[in-house]
Amino acid sequence: MPSPENPKIPSQNEAAFPPPLAKELAPRLLSWYRDNARALPWRESTDPYRVWVSEIMLQQTTVEVVRPYYARFLKAFPTVESLAAAEESAVLKLWEGLGYYTRARNMLRAAQVISEKHSGRFPETYEEIRALPGIGDYTAGAIASICFNLPRAAVDGNVLRVFSRLLAQNYLSAAEKRRLAAQISAIYPQDACGDFTQSLMELGALVCTPSSPKCGLCPVRWLCRAFLEGCVNEYPARKGAAAKREEALTVLILTREEDIALRRRAPQGLLGGLWELPNRAGHLIEPEAVAFTESLGARPAELLKSGRASHVFSHVRWDILWYHIACADTEDAPLEGGALWVSPKARREGHSLPSAFTKLLKQAGIPS
Numbered sequence: 437m438p439s440p441e442n443p444k445i446p447s448q449n450e451a452a453f454p455p456p457l458a459k460e461l462a463p464r465l466l467s468w469y470r471d472n473a474r475a476l477p478w479r480e481s482t483d484p485y486r487v488w489v490s491e492i493m494l495q496q497t498t499v500e501v502v503r504p505y506y507a508r509f510l511k512a513f514p515t516v517e518s519l520a521a522a523e524e525s526a527v528l529k530l531w532e533g534l535g536y537y538t539r540a541r542n543m544l545r546a547a548q549v550i551s552e553k554h555s556g557r558f559p560e561t562y563e564e565i566r567a568l569p570g571i572g573d574y575t576a577g578a579i580a581s582i583c584f585n586l587p588r589a590a591v592d593g594n595v596l597r598v599f600s601r602l603l604a605q606n607y608l609s610a611a612e613k614r615r616l617a618a619q620i621s622a623i624y625p626q627d628a629c630g631d632f633t634q635s636l637m638e639l640g641a642l643v644c645t646p647s648s649p650k651c652g653l654c655p656v657r658w659l660c661r662a663f664l665e666g667c668v669n670e671y672p673a674r675k676g677a678a679a680k681r682e683e684a685l686t687v688l689i690l691t692r693e694e695d696i697a698l699r700r701r702a703p704q705g706l707l708g709g710l711w712e713l714p715n716r717a718g719h720l721i722e723p724e725a726v727a728f729t730e731s732l733g734a735r736p737a738e739l740l741k742s743g744r745a746s747h748v749f750s751h752v753r754w755d756i757l758w759y760h761i762a763c764a765d766t767e768d769a770p771l772e773g774g775a776l777w778v779s780p781k782a783r784r785e786g787h788s789l790p791s792a793f794t795k796l797l798k799q800a801g802i803p804s
């Protein structure tokens with residue numbers, strides 16, 4: 437019995453794709469891809485470790501953002517074994533600014549599993565890859581096809597959009613998406629699985645874009661039902677964006693000469709375990725912010741600046757009111773509640789402050 441995460445690959449007969457699409461899509465796309473593929477650093481090799489790092493980093497962000505992160509990460513951790521032996525703080529430091537830090541923690545855990553369970557060798561079957569921490573159907577399909585030439589589709593938002601238009605059909609439920617992944621897997625060309633995966637991704641990124649797709653340049657437009665029926669803009673159907681929860685927050689930027697007060701967040705939940713500027717729910721007026729400062733064991737000397745900012749996470753939007761308060765020397769009295777005075781050097785070397793907070797330091801004119 438196939439599990440929901442691991443649908444069986446249907447035979448050609450079971451695939452619901454119309455025959456011209458099933459037969460023609462791969463050869464046309466492969467030919468286009470070989471002439472038009474962008475030269476990207478992670479395409480220089482099919483080393484599964486490198487492909488894995490790039491696929492995880494590319495989730496939720498763009499190629500241009502990822503380029504320098506990818507280079508720095510591989511310089512620091514050139515192999516899966518070197519990542520497995522890394523300190524979590526060093527991994528998070530290299531991830532600083534990319535967001536979604538759970539991905540970095542899962543990569544570290546997965547590297548440790550590969551080191552311990554697979555003797556440091558990246559697993560080569562879809563099922564073993566899929567079983568690693570932080571690897572879902574999409575990433576497992578990408579690694580299996582690109583690195584091991586296995587016919588496993590990698591269906592992310594880009595690929596879903598392409599097929600939604602090719603077939604003029606919406607894939608809204610998880611079951612429909614799994615069925616689509618199995619149907620795509622069934623038309624994989626045996627000798628070019630990796631290139632087929634990448635050609636679909638490339639078509640979605642360069643041609644079949646979310647808005648204003650370049651159908652006139654599309655190598656598969658004569659196979660595309662939405663193009664032929666003149667209804668490209670109707671696919672994929674837009675689901676009502678889930679409303680984000682609003683949270684009001686007061687953040688203190690407490691400085692003592694060049695030091696800044698930081699503390700650890702709780703290990704679970706949003707930005708779990710990362711460093712943060714002291715903060716409290718709600719918007720505090722100035723005397724309340726001063727009292728909050730005192731409650732941390734700091735001695736507020738002067739309110740230097742205050743401002744407003746917002747930060748958007750996947751389900752929450754922080755509406756931030758911040759105060760920059762210069763504090764008098766408290767060397768003899770440590771801060772309360774796990775807060776510490778952290779020097780610029782220590783901040784550079786190991787205290788990963790998420791961008792939700794570094795942006796406030798920037799507004800206040802303080803180097804993060």
Ligand code: SF4
Nearest residue numbers: 644651654657660663
């Ligand atoms: S013809 Fe247009 S809508 Fe269809 S796959 Fe190509 S770019 Fe996308």
